[in-house]
Amino acid sequence: MAFDADDEILQDFLVEAGEILEKLSEQLVDLERNPDDSDLLNAIFRGFHTVKGGAGFLQLEALVNCCHSAENVFDILRNHKRKVDSELMDVVLETLDHVNAMFDQVRNGESLTPAPDELIASLDAFAEPAGEAPSREDAPTGAPQSAEDGGDITDEEFEQLLDALQDGSAAPDSPATAADPVQAEPAAGGGSGDDDITDDEFEALLDQLHGKGQFAGAVAADEPAPAADTNAAASTSESAAAGDDLITDDEFEKLLDELHGKGGAPTAAGTGETEKPAEEPAKAKPAAPKSEPKKPESKPAASAAPAPARDASPVAETTVRVDTKRLDDIMNMVGELVLVRNRLQRLGASSEDEHMHKAVSNLDVVTTDLQAAVMQTRMQPIKKVFGRFPRVVRDLARSLKKEVNLVMHGEDTDLDKNLVEALSDPLVHLVRNSVDHGIEAPDVREKAGKPRQGTVTLSAEQEGDHILLAIEDDGAGMDPDVLRRKAVEKGIYEQDAADRLTDNECFNLIFSAGFSTKEQISDVSGRGVGMDVVKTKIGQLNGQISIVSELGKGSRIIIKVPLTLAIMPTLMIMLGDQSFALPLVNVVEIFHLDLTKTNIVDGRECIVVRDKVFPLFHIKRWLVGKGQGQEEPTNAHVVIVAMGTKQVGFVVDQLVGQEEVVIKPLGRALQGTPGMAGATITGDGRIALIIDVPSLLQHYS
Template identity: 45%
Template structure:
């Protein structure tokens, strides 16, 4: 028995890609109603139908087939594009997406019934085409006249129009598959304008051993025949010049007419233009250079690069006296190679953030309808590349921010009009690289954060005290919306007010080694700024010691390194602070935080302080000694040690010892920092 399980991953990858394209083109169709967009949507639905049918997913195949019928009627001019049709196609897209996700999770389509949407698609077709069906013979005559006129126009341009009869071997088992190969061979060298039986009947194997097609081509009959006969299980091929009198009206009911701009462009431009054909070949060549690679293989490659860097570090740590000139040159060469290899692997792991952004136009469309608001979504920097791991994780935080921006940030059209604003609200999603980081901004031109309301809600939930509320500035108050369970919404809704879920946003972004900041101005709008590291595997870090233990502090989180006199340290409410550069700097002893056993007291009058940052906050970490800057490989501690506080992972040093990596963001959450 033929096992399709081995192709499931490929089916899922391609289906997700097709659904993304379907979503994007449906949004485009809603704006421009162009026949080119309809043709593209039809092609996607047709491809999904074929893929799912082959894999045995009948619900997807059935639904895409019905969607395809509606699109075909639009292409033929039997249906007009309306909001109802687009909404129905979007509903179909959502159901397809649900089925694909269920297949990925459980290996099968969900139990959801598709009877309702199938009936709606069929009834839509019945209602809209009632007028055209009043005179079916007239419609068939029009279709037939259309085909003959196309054939005549092709002949006038020196293009051959052939009537082709293909007969399959009686022993052929997969008739539809053989017919598909014939269609593909013909379309590679021309254009099909007629099929008897129809393509639907051929795909369903609802035909005997032979079928007819009419095709336009520049090839001679002999060459055309040779290409078709090259397909196995073809018994005979008959090709003759097209004669409109050879087709009677009884046959026209099975006609498949390629209507719309596509066939006209092929006849008037593409077939007669060698330049267009060469451009098409170039485009095909370009896509063939792209391959799908399993992320596990990339991770394995990254691990090998990591080991190479560890070896390089180990060689660098060899005693200087033992190194000769050749050794130094070899190490320098190894360093250049590992750096180049690391950069190359990192680029392989990088993917455009467009993959995340593409899902949001549809979400904004649905939300604006639900909330009766007019929203203009502007996306910039979709080509910005980030690590694949970040792509998989950043989607949910951005969804939270966008939903809250649209629901609670942007006012209703009436309110906006009264404030002298445009009735159409604007939400921006912007991405751009910034050194070793990627910055994502979510902006809106709405009401901005209501600071007084935030303080009031925080007091009600005992997140802050009354005294803290009185001395807290607007910037500090704005950050309260990241507190767990915090919301300014007066009533619970499906979408929720600004603040709901933002603790999840903050937690997720910090888990990726990033930060999130807020800028807001009353009646002007709000901006959430997310900063994320480009890669999560290999980073630059500062190595420090506490007693005999070595620790690594990510360089991106370090603001500066200084030494401070112990005489300048003050104790305020049991916490150590120092006045540094005109600002109060909280201090913590890294050894105390990590419970490092002290062998002796440090009575030095000068202490080494590593100042780390988180947004606009600073914190001084007291360490014993500095080792220096080094490129390190982040290794996971595994599930058993995953709950350790203040530790983000570990790295292997050149001498084989292990150094723990400090999670500086978590240090800001302790009671010594407020």
């Protein structure tokens, strides 16, 4: 493994190949549903080809071999010599898993673990036509079939075409032509022979035969080739001009073509279309030492030919790759600026200086705009998470022998990069849960009058400063009575308490640790761990999760998370002399209460608001404590906070108001304090602790 190459080139490969491999997983699953989509076949072929080219340049032989075998399979598929089926896709997806594993090893600087020989053998078997594979001797000498179908020809067909051209021009009374490299080269090597073709013309002919079609005019004028072969070249040129599968829009690919043109192909055999022009001259012109150094010059000439419109403005001129740590540092500095802005606003409010008010107002506008711009640079589309789910659903459905269709909406919804990474595992749990628990077996669905194929819908949308994610299925739904019975069996509730649970409260039981409705434990589910992890993770992101379900019709799980974790809107409250911040996402309602009008239900103090009963908690007793001889107030403010579908009331001494705060981690001595998510500096310069509502209730109540 050659990691002594330029580190910048290695990093470019990691970025480019990483993006391609992310797309490949989704494209392969999509191909199984649309096996006749030629654009998709060509895109997958180019994906494997590009990764192979970059790996070859870095001399990652194991990765090259794996991608090359996969590339051969899709060359056969796009030339309509084999059909896409589930068995083939199983092998290709397993290959992609090994490619991803090797890619991770490259990223970590580890030695590559080659794909199993059995897997490569399976790929090579699928790389043969579905019928009996034709031998090289039986192959036609005219225009190759693959050139008509996709604009590319195989190595064997290319060599046969060259042989045919040489045979056609080797007659005793025929002059040496451009199609006869064996006759043309001795004169070129001796320095005489003004009638011989140049290296550029020879490369142009090869490019034309290869299917690029960029030199059709020049070669047509200069080459008196036999009629049959001229027609073949014209056919090849026309199919290439269609532009369906030309690999000319990637600057990195052009660089690889140029380098491989020097004879530095990563494998001994032909490794793809871009290497063929360089390999064939090397075989056909062994006696031309002077022409060899000129070869690379012809490659840029080819790439400089008229390109498709999409190449007019290279992406490299308009985008810059920035290390995420640098963005985090900028975000931290903007956070500090927000704190200074809050402080100046508080000072400006107490000043009567008009100029001070104007300056603080301008600072507020600029800081808000800067904060929004920096946050935008950290935003990523949630498609980076959604992209893995077609493969997850496909594999799980096959293992469970179910028919499931995944539908995704709102993939372009942007949210903070840290949230994109943090939401990945919870969403995987929820999607797997929908396929395993929600969607019924095809026969069961058919008996219930449903289509055999179930549908799982994954959607995302922005709502104010929050993102709403929904996972919905049209499966069996949840039975509240079964959940109540399981809760009693697990010892979570007594029978009478379980009977009083509402349907929504029963649905939320699935988030309890160790709770599962599965009768048998499998490698997919049944241990009651996944959903508990989901709820904990969403809580750590200051989010909420809720469930709506209807028996026989399906379930819908809704997740609400903030757009960013760096700056949080909060409600500032006072408990005694200490400031605290409640995340605004948890706050539902605020009102003033006469504490003498409370009720006791099941031994717990409660209040009734608009015929709804809310448990009441004096959080001052938990967080500040009660002084000796201090009397309980008779009036207080109550903040109703929500966690999923559960709502409770917090009694507070004073309401300060809404304020955006920058979350700072607690010091080492305070890390892990129950109920505390972090700390911040308020507008008046004091330190306020940020309350983690789920953790607070779990620990103290």
